[in-house]
Amino acid sequence: MWIRLRQIAVVTSDLLKTSLDVQTVLGVEACHTDPGVGVFGLKNTLWPIGNQFLECVTPVKEETAGGRYIQRRGGDTGYMVINQVDDVASRMAHVDSIGVRVANHMEYDKANFEGLQLHPADTGGSFFEMDQMKTTDAEELSGSWWPAGSGWSAFSRTERVSGISAAELQAAEPEKLAARWAQIAQLDVVADESGHASIEFDNATIRFVEATDGRGDGLGGIDLICNDRDAVLEGATQRDCIVNDHQVSLGGLRVYLRD
Numbered sequence: 001m002w003i004r005l006r007q008i009a010v011v012t013s014d015l016l017k018t019s020l021d022v023q024t025v026l027g028v029e030a031c032h033t034d035p036g037v038g039v040f041g042l043k044n045t046l047w048p049i050g051n052q053f054l055e056c057v058t059p060v061k062e063e064t065a066g067g068r069y070i071q072r073r074g075g076d077t078g079y080m081v082i083n084q085v086d087d088v089a090s091r092m093a094h095v096d097s098i099g100v101r102v103a104n105h106m107e108y109d110k111a112n113f114e115g116l117q118l119h120p121a122d123t124g125g126s127f128f129e130m131d132q133m134k135t136t137d138a139e140e141l142s143g144s145w146w147p148a149g150s151g152w153s154a155f156s157r158t159e160r161v162s163g164i165s166a167a168e169l170q171a172a173e174p175e176k177l178a179a180r181w182a183q184i185a186q187l188d189v190v191a192d193e194s195g196h197a198s199i200e201f202d203n204a205t206i207r208f209v210e211a212t213d214g215r216g217d218g219l220g221g222i223d224l225i226c227n228d229r230d231a232v233l234e235g236a237t238q239r240d241c242i243v244n245d246h247q248v249s250l251g252g253l254r255v256y257l258r259d
Contacts, residue, residue, distance in 0.1 A: 002202045003201050004203045006052055008053070009082060010076065010079050013075075018250070021250050027228075027231060028157050030045050031149055040065065042059055042064060043058055049163060050164075078167075078253050080129055081219060084138075100184060161224045162227055165225050167206050168222065168256075171217040175197050182199050187201075
């Protein structure tokens with residue numbers, strides 16, 4: 001039984017601006033736009049970061065869940081932590097047993113894909129999603145990922161960044177949130193090198209920190225494996241996204257540059 005961080009989603013008010021920021025700063029190339037998100041009143045774009053993905057969704061209608069979340073968090077913001085698992089059926093049985101509701105059960109037989117978006121009121125922090133690819137390459141780290149389209153690997157550019165090594169959830173009570181997510185993921189809470197409560201997925205860390213920015217609980221940041229810091233910082237300067245030599249701001253996320 002394994003769980004991997006495969007995709008991070010942000011929700012922003014201006015997809016074009018976010019796209020220009022992401023591409024100029026990270027040097028990545030868009031791989032997919034999913035018309036299916038239109039049913040939720042959204043449009044989107046995905047970018048590969050190594051064999052993981054950053055997605056931006058933007059409301060195109062009034063009174064969407066994404067639009068309300070932007071208002072609630074006071075602007076562009078992290079939205080979803082999307083994970084790949086090898087056993088979605090047993091995961092569904094487990095979350096039911098601990099009282100976590102499934103907000104959206106996705107079944108696409110033609111895509112060999114089944115996924116669970118869990119109700120954020122029950123998970124806390126952000127959307128927690130667990131998806132299974134029922135394909136012959138599902139065990140591979142760079143295996144098929146239907147949400148990013150069938151040809152995503154041809155668009156993967158790793159000159160500047162090559163992976164998402166952590167997601168950072170912030171909360172008024174980070175230890176309590178960590179315990180809930182660990183219960184859902186069926187993993188233990190550990191302390192990272194800075195003493196933060198964390199959960200270790202197969203390919204990434206989920207880190208829990210105190211919310212100190214006035215925005216409340218949510219997905220506040222990600223760590224990126226950085227191969228060319230100078231180029232990232234140059235792009236961030238051009239787009240006015242730079243925070244310091246170790247951090248930029250994209251789509252409402254704190255993006256930490258890790259060597």
